[in-house]
Amino acid sequence: MDGVFHFPAARRPDPQVALWFAHGDPLRALVEPWFERLRACGPDVRELIHDGRPTACVGDAAFAYVDAYAQHAAMGFFFGASLRDPTGILEGMGKRARHVKLRSDRMPDEAALSDLILVAYRHMHQHLGPS
Template sequence: MPEPGAFLRFDGAVRHEPAIDRWLDSRPPALGAIARAWFARMRACGDSDGQVRELMHDGAPTACVGDAAFGYVNVYRAHVNVGFFHGHALADPAGLLQGSGRFMRHVKLRPGEAVDEAALAALITAAHADIRSRLRA
């Protein structure tokens, strides 16, 4: 069971933040396409219940359940990070997660490099489920 109350909350998260789409459009095409695809996967986590909200946080599109953050994407010069605010708590049998911080982990994606899409999709689903569990606790 996740630690209750251990999550970040952000004021201003909305169902769909147009600034995120503008930000994604402004990225280099190859990197922007990667970021857009994986952020769309985060957005889709809430299709059935409408609980996924989003906002720009620290210059990056961030996905939340209500106001509690679970994931983000960010574009750098040569790669995209798909990150998880509680990545330390996620099972990662494919070994995709990187980082050694107290909580956060990310998956680094580069254009033209293969990624285990099923494993990354599972991490996104697990991050969404994890934050929902934290909120219920």
């Protein structure tokens, strides 16, 4: 097993993702532009709600998600432990996944997070191999 979460139901757009962001929660609004950046990675990006959170996929292979908690929001990367992170913004100790915490009063470096998004997208393409 390659550890990739495959979601054949992922599509673009997924109305359930739009409903998640329409909730009115300020922390959800905080991560919405970052989810837009996930969508903008390429024409093969699909989305769905997985485990209650918007999840971005390369085709049907999940590579990142966003979520909102009580005190912060987060952007998570399913293969975050394998990603190049020169600024050290990734957190977590899981075998594969890592996340970046976002707070309205303390945001990560925008350029670093933008770079990480592209690295995660490209990493998933490399992991999946030629189509």
